[in-house]
Amino acid sequence: MDMNEQTLIQHTLKFLAECEYEGLSASAETIAGKLTLPPGQVDQLLQDLREAELLEVDCFELTASGREYALHVLQAHRLYETYLARKTGLPESVWHKLADEREHALSKDDVKKLAEELGHPRFDPHGDPIPTSTGEMPVKRGKSLVEYPANWAGRVVHIEDEPSNLYSRIAEAGITTDTVLRIERRNENEMHIRVEGEAFIFHDTVAAQITVVELEAGETYDDSVERLSSLRIGEKAEIIGMSSLCRGLERNRLLDLGVVPGTVTTAELMNPSGSPVGYRLRGACIALRKQQADHIRIRKVRQ
Amino acid sequence: MKPEEIVERASELRWKLPQDYHDRWVESIYAESGRIASRNVEQQGKGHRLTWERRLDSLLTNRWTGMPIMVFMLATVLWLTIEGANLPSGWLATILVENGHPFLKGLADSAHLPWWLSGVLIDGLYLTMAWVISVMLPPMAIFFPLFTILEDFGYLPRVAFNLDHLFQRVGAHGKQALTMSMGWGCNAAGIVATRVIDSPRERLIAIITNNFALCNGRWPTQILLATVFLGVLAPPAIAGLVSAGAVLGVALLGVMLTFLSSWILSRTVLKGETSTFTLELPPFRPPNLLRTLYTSLIDRTLIVLWRAIVFAAPAGVVLWSICNIQLDNTSLAQWMINILNGPGWLIGLNGVILVAYIVAIPANEIVVPTVLMLTVMTTGVTGVGEQGAGVMFDASGDSALALLLNTAGWTTLTAVCLMLFSLCHNPCSTTIYTIWKETKSLKWTLVSTLMPVVFGIVICGFVAFFWRMFTGWS
Numbered sequence: 206m207d208m209n210e211q212t213l214i215q216h217t218l219k220f221l222a223e224c225e226y227e228g229l230s231a232s233a234e235t236i237a238g239k240l241t242l243p244p245g246q247v248d249q250l251l252q253d254l255r256e257a258e259l260l261e262v263d264c265f266e267l268t269a270s271g272r273e274y275a276l277h278v279l280q281a282h283r284l285y286e287t288y289l290a291r292k293t294g295l296p297e298s299v300w301h302k303l304a305d306e307r308e309h310a311l312s313k314d315d316v317k318k319l320a321e322e323l324g325h326p327r328f329d330p331h332g333d334p335i336p337t338s339t340g341e342m343p344v345k346r347g348k349s350l351v352e353y354p355a356n357w358a359g360r361v362v363h364i365e366d367e368p369s370n371l372y373s374r375i376a377e378a379g380i381t382t383d384t385v386l387r388i389e390r391r392n393e394n395e396m397h398i399r400v401e402g403e404a405f406i407f408h409d410t411v412a413a414q415i416t417v418v419e420l421e422a423g424e425t426y427d428d429s430v431e432r433l434s435s436l437r438i439g440e441k442a443e444i445i446g447m448s449s450l451c452r453g454l455e456r457n458r459l460l461d462l463g464v465v466p467g468t469v470t471t472a473e474l475m476n477p478s479g480s481p482v483g484y485r486l487r488g489a490c491i492a493l494r495k496q497q498a499d500h501i502r503i504r505k506v507r508q
Numbered sequence: 509m510k511p512e513e514i515v516e517r518a519s520e521l522r523w524k525l526p527q528d529y530h531d532r533w534v535e536s537i538y539a540e541s542g543r544i545a546s547r548n549v550e551q552q553g554k555g556h557r558l559t560w561e562r563r564l565d566s567l568l569t570n571r572w573t574g575m576p577i578m579v580f581m582l583a584t585v586l587w588l589t590i591e592g593a594n595l596p597s598g599w600l601a602t603i604l605v606e607n608g609h610p611f612l613k614g615l616a617d618s619a620h621l622p623w624w625l626s627g628v629l630i631d632g633l634y635l636t637m638a639w640v641i642s643v644m645l646p647p648m649a650i651f652f653p654l655f656t657i658l659e660d661f662g663y664l665p666r667v668a669f670n671l672d673h674l675f676q677r678v679g680a681h682g683k684q685a686l687t688m689s690m691g692w693g694c695n696a697a698g699i700v701a702t703r704v705i706d707s708p709r710e711r712l713i714a715i716i717t718n719n720f721a722l723c724n725g726r727w728p729t730q731i732l733l734a735t736v737f738l739g740v741l742a743p744p745a746i747a748g749l750v751s752a753g754a755v756l757g758v759a760l761l762g763v764m765l766t767f768l769s770s771w772i773l774s775r776t777v778l779k780g781e782t783s784t785f786t787l788e789l790p791p792f793r794p795p796n797l798l799r800t801l802y803t804s805l806i807d808r809t810l811i812v813l814w815r816a817i818v819f820a821a822p823a824g825v826v827l828w829s830i831c832n833i834q835l836d837n838t839s840l841a842q843w844m845i846n847i848l849n850g851p852g853w854l855i856g857l858n859g860v861i862l863v864a865y866i867v868a869i870p871a872n873e874i875v876v877p878t879v880l881m882l883t884v885m886t887t888g889v890t891g892v893g894e895q896g897a898g899v900m901f902d903a904s905g906d907s908a909l910a911l912l913l914n915t916a917g918w919t920t921l922t923a924v925c926l927m928l929f930s931l932c933h934n935p936c937s938t939t940i941y942t943i944w945k946e947t948k949s950l951k952w953t954l955v956s957t958l959m960p961v962v963f964g965i966v967i968c969g970f971v972a973f974f975w976r977m978f979t980g981w982s
Contacts, residue, residue, distance in 0.1 A: 261600040263853045294709050294783040343523035362527065383528040446535055449528045455784040456531070458706065462786060474789065477571035478673040481682075483789050487542075488551070491786040492669050494676065 212309050213250055214238055215278045218259065221267055222275035226345060231265040263334035277316065277370050281308040283329035283336075284319050290330040291323065291453040297376060298425060300330070301366055311363040313338075330452075332363035332382040332416070350415040351396070358387040363416035371411050379432070380404045380415070381450045387426040396503075401502055402431030418426075431505065433484070434498035436472045442503035444468045451500035465485035518632030535918060561792055565711050568666045577668055582689065585654045589693070590727070600642035609635055628825050636874055638825025642815050643873040644694075647724045650814065651693040652804040659686075660795035668787055679774025680717075681710035682787060688714075688766060689916050691721025692759075695935055696812050696942040699725075703946075711779035713770045713861055716956045720762040720769065725872030729930050730755045732876060737923035738935035754927070757924045762931050765963060777955065815938045819870035827867045827878060831885060845886060855965055856925030856972030858917065860886060865929075867935045875930070880909075883916045920973050925968045 220239050237247045254260040259271030267275055295303070310318070317338060317345040320326075328334055335340045347362045361384045366372045380386065380400055382385055389404070390397040396412050398405045420426070436442050446466050447456060463486045469504045473490055474483035480495035493501075509517070526532070567573050574617035612634060616626035658664050664686050672682030683705050693699030698718045705711040713905070722730065739751035829841040841863060864878040913922075934942070934957045944953045 292782065292814075293780045295780050324530070326530075327523065327525075332527060334523065337519070341519060383526060448531065449531060454782045458539050458784050458786055460534065463542065465535055465542055467539050467540065472567060474669070476567055476569065476572070476669060476673060476766070481669065481671070481672050481787065482674070488791040490791075492672070492673070493787050494788055497785060 206496050210325060213240065213242075214254065214257075214259075215274075215309055216305075217250060217254065218267065218271060218275035219278045219282065221260070221265065222272065222279055222346055225272075226342065228345070233358065241297065262355065274342055276342070278308055278339040280320075280336045281311040281316050284316060284326070285311070286329045286331070287323055287326050297330075297366075298369055298373070301369075302347075304337065328382065330382075330426075330449075332361070332367045347416040347418040349410050350412045350417050353388055353417070354381050354424065355388050355391045355396075358385065359417040359419055360385050361415055364395075365414040365416075371414050372413050374407065375414060376450075378403070379450060380405075381447065381448055383449055384429075385420065385424075385426060386417075389491055399426075402435055416436070418503070429504045430502050432499050433470070433493075433501035433503050434482075434495050436470075436482075436484075436498075436505070438482075441469060441471045441506040441508060444470060445502040445504055448500040448502065451497070455497070459497070459501075460489055462467055462489070470503070520523050528628070545801045551860060563700075564668070564792060566787075569670055571877045574666075574670045578670065581658065581663070581675055583625065585651065585658075586692070588654060589647050589651040589724075591615060592650045596646040596649075597642055600645065603636075604638035604642055605635065608638060624832070627828055628928050632824040632826075632828030634824070636820050636827065636871075637817050639877060640820045640871050640873050641813070642723065643728065643815060644871070645809070645813055648697075648809045650807040651724065652697065655690060655693065656800045656808075657797070657802040658793045659795070660800055661793045662790045665787060665789050669789060672787065674767075674914060675770070677776075678771035679783075681705045681707060681771040681785065683713040684710065684717075684766075684770070688721045688763070691718045693724055694808075694812050695719055695721065695939040696815065697808050699939060699942045699946055700808075705785065707782070707784045707964070709774065709778050709783040710785075711954060712778055712781060712947070715946060716773060716952065716959065717766045719939065719956065720766040720931065720958045720964060722759050722762050722931060725875075725936065726930050727755070729872070729876050730758055730927055732909075733923045733927050735918055736906050736913070737918075738883045739777060740910070741920065747751050758877050758927050758931050761928075765932065769959065769963070812938065815941065816871055816936075819941070820874065823870040823874065827874075830867070833882075839885075841882060842886065845882065854972065855968035856975065857923050857929060857968065858922065860916070861922075861926060861929070865933060866943060868936075869934065872930070872936050880912070883912060887912075887916045892916075919973060921979075925971055929964045931969060932960045934958070934961045 216234060217240065220236060221231055224235075233244065233247050233251065236242075236251075237244050240247070242250070251260065254271070257264055258268055259274060260266070261268055282304045285307050286300045289300045289303060290297075320335075326335060334342050345495070350359075354357065358474055361380060361382055363382065364372065364375055364380070378398075378400065380398075384400060385401045386398050388396055389399050394446060395408050396413075398407060430445055431442075433442065433444075444464060444466060445458065447464060451459065471485045472482055473485050474492070476482070476492075481492040482495075482498065483490045483492045484498075521863045568577060586869040609630065612630045613626065616630055621629075639975050643683065649792070652862045655664075665683075668682035668685055671683075671685040675682050675684050686700075686704065687701045690701045695718050698721060702711050702714040702718070705714055734751035734754040735747075738749035833840050835843060844863045844866075848862040852858040852860075852862045852904035859886045860879055860882045864875050864882060868878050934940070940953060940957055943956050944950075947953060
């Protein structure tokens with residue numbers, strides 16, 4: 206990686222702040238691994254950080270000013286990812302990289318404006334909390350999915366986006382933050398997961414990327430919730446809501462057309478290739494592509 | 509509680525809300541307004557589709573019948589346009605060009621106007637305008653109403669529905685099928701029609717690639733060249749078939765280039781634009797013929813025609829001027845032709861054609877007349893078009909035309925490359941202006957203008973190179 210001094214310092218601070226949040230301990234080796242730097246350069250970097258009083262002298266803890274600086278970079282990174290998700294059509298795979306580049310160029314004022322423009326979001330698209338301008342962050346919640354047994358049901362709160370090959374398996378399954386899922390079966394290295402009427406088999410390395418929490422009191426996994434894409438021609442369903450994968454302009458358009466909880470819809474017309482499908486919505490016939498219909502949760506209505 | 513405590517408590521609770529709280533909140537507002545509306549709004553008429561509508565829909569979107577019906581409809585519209593436009597085009601040409609032009613010249617002579625003034629105004633400005641009107645007005649006045657009738661009836665959204673999966677693969681919207689077919693009538697109108705695509709990225713793709721739809725200013729060029737140069741290569745019995753096939757081939761190449769460039773654009777310069785998809789399939793309804801005629805004539809035909817005239821008129825002045833302004837005893841046009849002969853040769857064309865394309869940016873309709881006029885001027889052939897330098901004319905017959913162009917050194921390669929270049933060159937200035945009006949972006953206007961020229965130069969260059977490699981360098 207080719208980076209200048211300031212960029213290196215910001216990446217190091219961000220990494221240390223993340224370790225602090227996750228409750229992990231940092232060392233010169235983990236820093237070298239994260240930034241792919243030779244150990245000699247890391248030592249120099251740590252020395253610089255300590256001279257600038259951003260890092261405590263005798264350990265890997267951030268000083269008060271170091272933490273403030275780190276949280277600013279973290280806020281910039283996560284806000285920018287949220288911006289990319291909501292306001293551009295760039296694919297998910299490039300968000301992280303672009304945010305890593307852009308976070309260094311954003312001043313405090315830019316970050317403030319960006320937060321305002323986005324309506325002060327609390328979480329980025331992967332479920333990571335975005336620090337407020339005063340540096341507030343909630344306590345970390347949830348445990349890895351692999352720690353739970355078969356027949357357990359819970360809610361996704363975070364999905365780790367690195368490495369991207371594991372992440373893309375999860376994204377393709379349409380699992381996102383706030384998805385409610387159930388573990389159907391656990392084999393030696395893999396688990397069978399049920400989400401919105403669909404079944405997926407994840408290797409434990411994939412499942413470990415997903416952080417989940419218990420369902421709230423009185424809430425259970427609802428077997429009748431499915432995806433609009435599973436509706437066959439002539440079948441009727443009531444819309445429950447949209448997944449948070451449907452964002453920005455797309456979400457607004459669908460809301461405008463009447464894709465809101467309680468609307469009853471019928472699948473009317475199918476393209477021979479299977480997509481798009483025409484759905485009757487509030488008296489109009491609207492064609493949606495399969496990927497869009499995947500993001501709409503429904504409950505079938507018996508006729 | 510003190511105010512500070514309230515603020516602190518609030519920001520603490522803020523993190524406890526579900527992550528999608530905001531989305532759910534918006535959803536429930538929409539749901540509530542939906543409930544209020546359906547409680548208080550009474551709907552009259554049918555709430556569901558009638559049986560015949562359902563039958564018709566399944567016929568039009570069926571795997572086996574959908575495509576043939578679509579091809580048949582399109583062929584009918586194009587045939588009606590081409591056949592139907594011949595007669596009125598002829599009338600207009602007789603009135604405006606054959607009679608109007610000499611009449612005005614006579615008037616100018618009797619008023620003792622200086623030769624250059626009557627040249628600029630009548631040979632340049634008037635004649636170009638007359639040309640554009642007589643070639644452009646009739647086909648547009650037929651094509652657009654037919655198109656609007658299909659649109660009103662509800663057929664066009666079904667076409668978009670049928671073709672969407674093809675367009676989705678290249679990152680475009682099914683409705684681009686409609687703006688593309690509209691482009692076969694006129695690219696400027698096709699670009700205005702992209703307003704039906706509500707997704708920013710797909711709309712830009714449709715705008716930038718619209719020029720690959722052969723517009724009615726270019727169909728005549730294609731037909732003429734295919735008849736004169738390619739039809740004659742085949743035995744007389746199938747000559748018509750060969751030339752028709754060649755024109756169709758160029759049009760299909762345009763469709764392929766539309767897909768190719770859409771694919772490239774959606775993965776490169778446009779990948780950051782937001783994208784969404786919705787397509788309404790309205791109920792079938794009988795088209796309102798009078799309203800259709802009015803809207804398509806006023807909104808589409810006349811507006812586009814007016815813009816074309818505004819742009820073509822100065823082009824006539826420029827054309828007449830470069831032919832009549834001398835520099836070292838050689839006209840400006842001749843200078844330009846000499847300079848451009850070299851680059852023209854590389855892409856299988858010649859200096860005359862390139863000069864014609866530069867001057868004829870305002871309207872594709874005047875490319876062929878300009879090429880003919882410049883050819884006569886440079887070769888000194890007599891017997892055709894002797895009205896003088898800077899005065900456009902149409903060929904009286906195919907054989908006379910072939911003779912003229914052969915004398916000027918045209919070969920089959922020149923014709924093929926010109927057909928390709930006519931498909932892939934910058935949009936006319938009316939279209940460029942429309943792109944600017946629709947996108948309000950210099951960047952996208954430039955991309956739309958330059959991308960087709962680059963395609964054209966590359967394709968013609970390749971064709972010329974390999975053609976000469978196999979048939980010998982000449």
